[in-house]
């Protein structure tokens with residue numbers, strides 16, 4: 001507990017700005033261990049080794065066309081009226097090392113991707129030549145000048161050996177996989193999946209397979225958070241919901257720190273009679289609360305603490321606030337734990353597509369959809385901006401950031417938005 005305990009109460013909490021809350025969290029973010037896994041299983045994970053090109057790419061001079069490997073100088077000053085004839089001395093398929101040097105007035109039939117023979121410095125496409133036989137020998141006639149290096153990829157032209165290609169923490173996707181495969185990394189070192197215990201609190205909660213009773217609700221937060229954790233490369237541990245019982249919460253939550261990297265609870269962080277999380281943090285001897293009120297909507301009562309570098313994120317029970325709390329505070333931690341350097345979400349500027357009339361005492365994060373029209377980006381709230389609403393989450397690919405203060409914004413105003421995901 002910090003020194004402000006005496007002046008704090010459930011109702012009088014010390015408020016922090018979002019950026020300050022993120023800073024406090026970031027100070028405790030540490031890399032998880034690493035593990036070696038087969039390349040194709042690494043999609044979506046983060047690299048725990050740097051990638052330095054071990055060889056040149058390509059590592060031999062390569063033909064870019066099906067044609068003839070020639071010496072460009074042999075075609076100097078030729079034309080359709082004054083063509084040149086070259087003798088074809090061998091055929092080079094891909095994967096074979098040429099057996100002969102190309103000398104003056106010689107050519108080799110060569111396939112796309114095959115290794116250029118020494119002496120040759122250009123490839124002319126089949127279509128630009130005439131092939132003929134004479135005395136059992138094969139020849140081609142060329143009627144136009146060919147530039148040196150035409151249709152040839154030089155050694156190391158794409159990547160030189162020793163080039164630094166990827167940093168630790170880089171997320172592995174298709175482009176990364178292709179590079180790793182081409183350099184022979186059949187298994188790679190990645191950051192282990194951070195393990196995340198998810199525990200929803202609330203005596204009104206029912207499991208999703210239960211038939212709904214009047215006044216109760218199904219626990220959607222545990223599944224929603226598990227999905228977000230999976231998206232960010234974590235390994236969610238879905239725990240049984242907890243009733244609003246402080247002593248039970250104390251014993252259940254405390255034991256989790258020995259088995260997982262971080263714990264997320266949802267619900268019970270506000271000031272209601274059955275909201276247990278304020279008292280939990282207040283009585284949390286072994287842990288250290290970082291903040292319990294943030295100048296934001298939704299999710300103002302979001303509370304975060306640490307116990308020996310294990311986080312306890314107590315998110316609001318309201319699904320909209322729970323979602324936004326994850327995006328602002330937990331996703332960056334999961335990224336950071338997996339070596340990512342740019343942990344905070346990308347922002348962009350866009351035109352607001354409709355009036356937003358609510359007064360903003362706090363900075364507001366509105367679930368929204370972005371679209372591009374004639375080169376301009378527009379953002380529009382996906383529904384009513386209430387933290388209890390969950391239906392809008394599925395259609396949101398960004399969060400509009402409305403600054404604190406002011407009397408709302410008008411359609412056409414420029415706003416900042418946080419990029420979330422692709423809508424497909």
Ligand SMILES: Nc1nc2c(c(=O)[nH]1)N[C@H]1C(S)=C(S)[C@@H](COP(=O)(O)OP(=O)(O)OC[C@H]3O[C@@H](n4cnc5c(N)ncnc54)[C@H](O)[C@@H]3O)O[C@H]1N2
Nearest residue numbers: 200202219220221222267268269270275299316317318321
């Ligand atoms: N008098 C005041 N009341 C409230 C304040 C306040 O400052 N003064 N803050 C409001 C704000 S802002 C928020 S946000 C919520 C925070 O609520 P809690 O975190 O305490 O969450 P609960 O009370 O447990 O539940 C709120 C709401 O969410 C539903 N819920 C809870 N858990 C789940 C779950 N796992 N899946 C789906 N839905 C869940 C719950 O049934 C409630 O409807 O407090 C305001 N009140």
Ligand code: MOO
Nearest residue numbers: 298299300321387
């Ligand atoms: O801080 Mo709450 O999430 O607005 O309803």
Ligand SMILES: [Mg+2]
Nearest residue numbers: 268270272275
């Ligand atoms: Mg409550």
